[in-house]
Amino acid sequence: MIFKILGGIVLVLVVLGVLALEVRTTGSYERTFNASNEQVWRVWNDPDSIKQWWGPTGYTAPTIRNDLRVGGTFLWAMKSPKGEMFWNTGVYQEVVPNSRIVSTISFADETGKALPGSKAPVPGRWPDAITVTTEFRESNGKTKVTVKEVGMPLLVMILSRVAWDQQFDKIAGLLGGTTGSLQTPTNTLREAAQNNSRETRQLQK
Secondary structure (H helix, E strand, O other), X not given: OHHHHHHHHHHHHHHHHHHHHHOEEEEEEEXXXXXXXXXXXXXXXXXXXXXXHOOOOXXXXXXXXXXOXXXXXXXXXXXXXXXXXXXXXXXXXXXXXOOEEEEEEEEEOOOOOEXXXXXXXXXXOOOXXXXXXXXXXXXXXXXXXXXXXXXXXXXXXXXXXXXXXXXHHHHXXXXXXXXXOOOOOHHHHHHHHHHHHHHHHHHHX
């Protein structure tokens, strides 16, 4: 009996694993920043700023090319702590300043040539391109950013959410604070560190 139960559990896990690899879904992520639409838009799209926030914690973005206009293309690279390079390219389909961006995004090589989904360097059955819609909505001096990625494999949904939370944290640091963050804002961390340093010096005296 126990072996039948274990066999059933294994079968269910295998089926779920296959579905996670094969099924595509829509990822949706949002964050509200203590900054105006114009400030968030600038940090979001300026190549020098993108270099500071693109990629999860510990990753760097050594190459950022960004032609923000309808029909314009981009080539963004991120480098892992182990030195692995991941390249993404895409085409801007809609650009409404301070309001909305729609683009495709694909994995690419260092020349900017898009790779077919079957050649994606991460697990899952990827399409040749997914569609990313980013909206910016300001209210009472704060700006809510919503990102939707259509067509991503279900398998990477959780990892993508974690990555976006970490990228949002980086953007918040560049803007000087945020609401709705999973982590303490950068300014607060800096102040806490300074307070701890002062307390340490006082104890040493």
